[in-house]
Amino acid sequence: MPAKPLTQEQLQDAARLKAIFNARKSELDLTQEKLAEDLGYANQSAVGNYFNGKAPMGVEVAIAFASRLGCRVSDFSEALQARIDNIAVHRSEVGRMPVSAPVSSQREEWPFSVSRQLYDALPAKEKKRLDMMVRSFIDGFGLEKKRGHAAA
Template identity: 40%
Template sequence: MKKKELEPIAKQECAALKAIFMERRKALGLTQEKAAEALGMNQGSFSHYLNGRNSINTPFAVQVAHLLQVPVESFSPRIAKLIDMMTKAVSGEGLAEKHKGEREGSNVAPVPQPWRAPRKYPLISWIAAGERAESPDNFVPGDAEDYLASTENAGDKGYWLSVRGPSMTSASNPSFPEGTKILVRPEGFDLISGKFYIARHVDGEKTFKRLFIDSGISYLTPLNQTFKTVEVDGDWEIIGRVIDAKIPGL
C-alpha cells in the first residue's frame, strides 16, 4: 500500500528542517548517519524526516532541535506552540485567561494572584536530589551545574533536575523528553492524583513519574507506555512535586 502523502504544512516543516541541517551539519561535524545515531534511529528514518516522507512529531522535534542547536520554532512554529502549551500546562500558567469567558456575567470575581519576580534555583544531579532537602547544610552551592529562573515558588530548598531517559516521553500531551529541566518543590506539597512527582526507592533510586491514586493506592506511572507502572509501597517515598518545566529546543 502506498504511503499517504503528507499535508502541505508537514512538508514545509520537513523542508525547513532539511535546510537547517544542510546549513549546520558542517559546523557541528554531522552526517546523516551521525545525526541518526545521536537521535537513536537509523539513517533511513532520519532521511525520511528530512525528505518529507515522515511527519515531524514533538519528541523528534525537541531532540533534533537540541542536536542542531536551534529553536524548534525555526522549522516548526506549530510544534513550538504546542510545546509552549505543554510547559504552561505543567505550571498552570494561562489558566485564568483560558477560563475568562466562562466567568463573564458571573457575580464571582477571581482573586488576583500576587506577582512574583523570577527566582533562581540550582540545577543539581539526581544523586543530590532528596539530600538537598534533608541535609541542606551539606549542600554546597558550587555543587550546582547551573542556576535556572522560574516564577513558580519551589521553596527555599527547591531545585531543578534534568530528565533522564525516555520513560516520560509521549507522542501526545504532556511529554517530557530527555533533557527537559523540571523544577522540584521538596517541601510543603500535597499529593494530588494526576500531578508529577519525584520519588525515591529504599535502594537510593530516584524517578520522575506521574502520580495516580486509586482506591487509596498510589501508583507511579510513566507517560511512555513501554515502561511499567509501579505501586507506591513502603519501599517508595515521594520526595518532591514537579511544578515547572523547561523543554529543550525552545
C-alpha cells in the same frame, strides 16, 4: 492502510529542517548517519524520511532535532512549537524549581519523578538524548535569558 500524506505545512517544516541540517552539518561535524545515531535511530533512513517529508514529525522528534542541531523548533515548525508551548502551559507545578532558586540548590536534589538509579542504568546514548530533550524544553521557557545568565 497506506500512510496519510503529509500536509503542505508539514512538507515545508521538513524542508526547513533539512535546510538547517545542511547549513550546520559542517560546523557540527554531522552526517545523516551520525545524526541518526545521536538521536537513537537504527540507521540514516529515519532521518532521511523526516528531512524528505516522508514521515510526520511529532513534538518529541522535533525537540530532539532542534536540540542536536542547536536551533529552536520554531526555526522549522511554528505548528510544532505552538503544540510545545501549549503543553508547557499545562505543566505540573509539583516539583518545579522556582526561577529564583540558586543554581547550587538545583544540583542538590534529584528533580525528576523517575529515580536516579533508573536514570543511571540508562545507556550513555539514551542519557545524551534525554539531556537534549530536557535542555530544549527548558530553553523553551527562556529562563537563562530572564535570569541574565548565559546558556549552559
